[in-house]
Amino acid sequence: MSEPRETLWETMKAKGHSRRDFLQFCSFAAAAAGLGPQATAAVAEALEKKSRPPVLWLHFQECTCCSESFIRASHPVVADILLDAISLDYTETLQAAAGHQAEKCRDDTMKKYAGKYILLVEGSVPTGADGAYCCVGGRSAQDILKEAAAGAAAVIAWGNCASYGCVQAAKPNPTDATPIHKLIGKPVINVPGCPPIADVMAAVIVHLLLFGRGPELDAQGRPREFYGRRVHDTCYRRPYYDAGMFVDAWDDEGARKGYCLFHMGCRGPVTYNACAVTKWNQSTSYPIQSGHGCIGCSENGFWDASPFYRHQPMVQGFAIERTADAIGAALGVGVAVGVAAHAVTTNIRKRPVISETVKESAPAGQVEEEEAK
């Protein structure tokens, strides 16, 4: 195997192509991309200087549903991401190498591209038992994460495990499962969901590549473009909610007619995600469309807000832009402690949404500061 080379130009040069060949290729590439001849120089510069961004994908306390979701991406398709957009140098799920050869892939990238690679993390990190609850290659998850995060240009937390701890962090959290933003001292892009929607995952990566920076984030470190609205506010069953028409038993007449699932425990009113818009599996469906209420799988601590089939208190008559706070507050007063805590975070995260025209995106580190206030 050839030694890694930095750029396409170097590759062409090594294969005996002239500078003229290279520029011809660039003008062809510019035209193919729908750009005018004036773009040739820019394309040449990019191909001369830019290699595919190296990406490391670490796996800790997880079920691999984030990886499984990712390979369902449809735009762009995952083969295009893997072969053309990025260089996925480490992922235990797909990479050919094993053992120390796999670890060498990771270590080489950390060394060679220090400060330039993108770090993706799937899974939470157990801090109990000196790290013995999750080891890879005899090293603790926390040890591996800290080392990899130190040199990363950007860090993405896939799913609820890496973002919030998820199922293993539910009470009594036997392993002290911890979200990654609490363990590393730099901003994290949280992409919650159990798992996140495949096309949202692809979009977050492409956003980094396309715009050269991360997407705008809310106070919980989530990309606003996907987590800025409640499932309830974008749900096609919303008119039934407003009209007071509900499913009241599984398999009843209302269920067959597609009425609102609020009475069956649907958490669409307290869940921020793109499910109702982007939908799942190439826009085939989303949970509510298939007859089950939203379980709120992209929310912090949603497992402890169960039971999932409990009928939430009804709040009617509020306009779309007010319901998040209103419903959050009502739940906080009326129901369980877990839900009350949830209402508080709902209000916190609502703040930047309300003033979204003036506020800059907040890095994840600020979340705790805001919570502390």
Next chain:
Amino acid sequence: MNKRIVIDPVTRIEGHLRIEAVVENGVVKDAYSAGTMVRGIEKILKGRDPRDAWAFTERVCGVCTTVHALASCRAVEDALGITVPKNAELVRNLMFCAQYLQDHVVHFYHLHALDWVDVVSMLKADPAAASKIAQSLSPWPKSNPGHFAAVQQRLRKYVESGQLGIFANGYWGHKAYKLPPEVNLIAVSHYLDALEWQKDIVKIHAIFGGKNPHPNYLVGGVPCSFSTEEVGAINTERLNHVASLIKDAIAFVEQVYVPDLLAVASFYKDWGAIGGGLENYLAYGDLPTRGYGDVSSFLLPRGAILGRNLNEVHEVNGKNEEEIREYISHSWYRYAGGDDKGLHPWKGETEFAYTGPKPPYEQLDVEGRYSWLKTPRWKDHPMEVGPLARMLVAYAKGNTDVKELVGAVLKKLDVPVTALFSTLGRTAARGVETQVVAHWMKGFFDELIGNIRNGELRTHTRHAWDPATWPAEAQGVGLTEAPRGALAHWIRIKDKAIDNYQLVVPSTWNASPRDGKGQRSSYEAALIGTPVANVDQPVEILRTIHSFDPCLACAVHLYDPDGRQIHQVQFN
């Protein structure tokens, strides 16, 4: 000469697993398998609403997803005496089949193939010759020279970029790779095609369960509703979508996956005598056709085979406390009544007691406790679970669909029936199973359409939905088959909440440490006798481990006879 190798992590699996083994004179002499991650989901379930358990337990695995939810719903239904409506059974069967098709195909191409297929060798292939071979195997329309040339060109550009991404540091050029460049090109081309196709088949989960991974389930039936008069229900458009997905799936399995499997296998027939391991096989069975309560109606039958004796299939009862028990002699747990006894899962305990080395560590104490997995036994026998176990039980019970296909595969490869008990047999059984399941799936769909045509729309049994109707105490078991083997959940309900919940998953059967009597489980047993041509590149160990389709991340060590690590291999 004895050598000890460390492979950690073993990749192209789900989760975190470590195996330690001894290689002597180029052959594995002993091996130890260790799970290195624990989450404690059983502890988390205590005190929760039993109707929510499917959602928690589905998150045990994002690869198997749906089958955990199914086992959980069945456990609760068993405890509360609920029988689901026929349409719910059919929808569950359809989701089960969709899971198998996606999972087995992804396993073959994306998790297992690189053990047999040399990606770099395909760059030397003649696309026209590859096309000719592919066309001789099946009528798949993409098998033209232009398509193969385009794929080769794309990979060439990728390799020449110097950034090899997921293909970096593979064992390319290892002499254990035997495929001609053209067959490697076909396989890599279909690696990409399969990556695209697998996204489609899981849309069946999205249609009935709202999303994949982790589709939604419901105790008492399924959450989706049928109506031929409503846009908001599973209507004719949705059903047509399912029909076309099934049709495409059958074409992909029969024209791409199975022909590729046989083409690759024909170059590796020697693997029909390697990696057999245990001689006992266990299957809980699934795909009921007359209700889950009628085991004789299952298309995948239930049973146990001992000593490779296909003339006798033993009955299996998940409720019999003498049959299935979990041991912890070599696991990091503590039992209140003593660590030497096995516990039936209804009485199971999950108390962490880590006694291993503090990370970072070089090796585990394989003579003592060395895994987060417990060790399940059936009547104290170690059992292999998975596609091979299911196909052997079906074969031994005389299932005609399975017998016919197994016979055809043996004939095509020109190998004896004993070749089934091997690494090759395990991989072939998965292909046979995918093919029969694809056709059964069509049958379930046709039956569902028939029911709807006859006005049968029920999808949920309501009578025990309200906890107020539940007894003060109840217990149940839900059995199913994950793609990688026998899976069961046991639940005890007390005062309307979960009092105890225990899962025994396929990888616990296959990947567990040895028991107190020193009996090895599947991985450890199967590795014994595996040849290793080059201890620096133990691709042969990966072949056997991957043939089980492990559901946890693993690592392999090879020891000298004293158990001392003499060489930790650096793979360069």
